[in-house]
Amino acid sequence: MSKVFSRVGRRRALQGAAVGGVVLGLLLWWLLPLGEAPPRGSITFSTGTTSGVYSEYGTRLRAELAKDMPDLKVKLSTSNGSQENVARVATGEADFTIAAADAVETYEQQHPGSAARLRGVARLYDDYVQLVVPRDSKIRSIADLRGRTVATGLPRSGVRLIAQRVLKAAGLDPSKDIRAVSEGIDTGPEKLKQGKIDAFFWSGGVPTAGLEKLADDFTFRFVPISPELVAKMHDLDDSTSYYRATNMPESAYPTIQNGSTVATIAVSNLLMTRTDMAPRLTEWLTRTVIKSRDGIGAHVHSAQLVDLRTAIYTDPLKLHEGARRYYRSVKP
Numbered sequence: 645m646s647k648v649f650s651r652v653g654r655r656r657a658l659q660g661a662a663v664g665g666v667v668l669g670l671l672l673w674w675l676l677p678l679g680e681a682p683p684r685g686s687i688t689f690s691t692g693t694t695s696g697v698y699s700e701y702g703t704r705l706r707a708e709l710a711k712d713m714p715d716l717k718v719k720l721s722t723s724n725g726s727q728e729n730v731a732r733v734a735t736g737e738a739d740f741t742i743a744a745a746d747a748v749e750t751y752e753q754q755h756p757g758s759a760a761r762l763r764g765v766a767r768l769y770d771d772y773v774q775l776v777v778p779r780d781s782k783i784r785s786i787a788d789l790r791g792r793t794v795a796t797g798l799p800r801s802g803v804r805l806i807a808q809r810v811l812k813a814a815g816l817d818p819s820k821d822i823r824a825v826s827e828g829i830d831t832g833p834e835k836l837k838q839g840k841i842d843a844f845f846w847s848g849g850v851p852t853a854g855l856e857k858l859a860d861d862f863t864f865r866f867v868p869i870s871p872e873l874v875a876k877m878h879d880l881d882d883s884t885s886y887y888r889a890t891n892m893p894e895s896a897y898p899t900i901q902n903g904s905t906v907a908t909i910a911v912s913n914l915l916m917t918r919t920d921m922a923p924r925l926t927e928w929l930t931r932t933v934i935k936s937r938d939g940i941g942a943h944v945h946s947a948q949l950v951d952l953r954t955a956i957y958t959d960p961l962k963l964h965e966g967a968r969r970y971y972r973s974v975k976p
Contacts, residue, residue, distance in 0.1 A: 697944060
């Protein structure tokens with residue numbers, strides 16, 4: 645009798661193992677996007693300056709991509725910022741990048757031919773314009789920058805583009821009414837600390853590491869940019885329609901703001917690529933961007949604002965087909 649039960653037990657165990665194998669296979673098929681092996685190959689991702697949000701986000705996104713697509717080699721390439729990033733992707737020097745919407749629109753106006761190749765992957769988070777001065781500075785408004793030494797960002801950066809427009813809207817000629825110097829977030833804070841400049845513009849997600857570091861041992865404040873000035877900027881050209889008046893949250897730099905918001909400008913950032921990028925690779929990359937939001941956001945605060953509901957709005961760019969496939973696959 646015990647032998648009979650033993651045979652029955654073995655048979656049931658084998659049947660259970662077979663069923664378990666099928667269930668496990670179905671589970672793996674369900675968890676593995678598209679039921680296929682991950683894309684492989686190599687891509688170049690243009691980021692930004694050191695100490696900036698683009699650079700940190702790019703570094704952490706590459707780590708997440710390595711988990712989902714271990715055979716995909718991602719080369720990160722530093723840049724001066726948005727304007728350079730857009731041009732790199734449009735000309736094929738880079739495959740993916742992040743750029744502010746105003747820089748994308750400006751490039752489209754200036755280079756309609758190559759700009760036609762650009763496509764959006766996701767709307768990520770907003771940049772905030774941050775005009776930084778020493779705490780005891782007499783500069784209280786944009787108009788007070790007249791005759792001052794002001795860092796207006798690196799050439800071909802998004803900061804340079806928006807800083808010049810802010811100055812023009814305030815009635816200042818960037819080439820005559822201020823002493824403009826080319827400093828970015830990697831060098832501007834130290835120059836301000838040393839007294840070599842009176843103010844510097846920065847446009848980026850908040851908080852930005854370069855300013856957090858400055859706040860550790862130097863007391864500064866932000867010069868507000870009024871909604872009235874933003875309205876004047878909208879009259880400059882079509883790309884300024886992407887600027888909106890807002891307040892930088894009081895939580896951005898707590899030790900500097902002391903519970904107060906700062907009137908300023910916001911502009912959305914877009915993750916972008918080209919029409920010739922493989923749809924399957926772009927679909928997988930889009931998936932990683934969305935699902936890694938919380939993981940990256942634990943280190944890059946701005947990434948917490950990536951939202952599936954708004955990611956598809958990549959205006960002025962049309963969505964890449966691969967990104968479109970992903971958003972359709974998760975649509976309720």
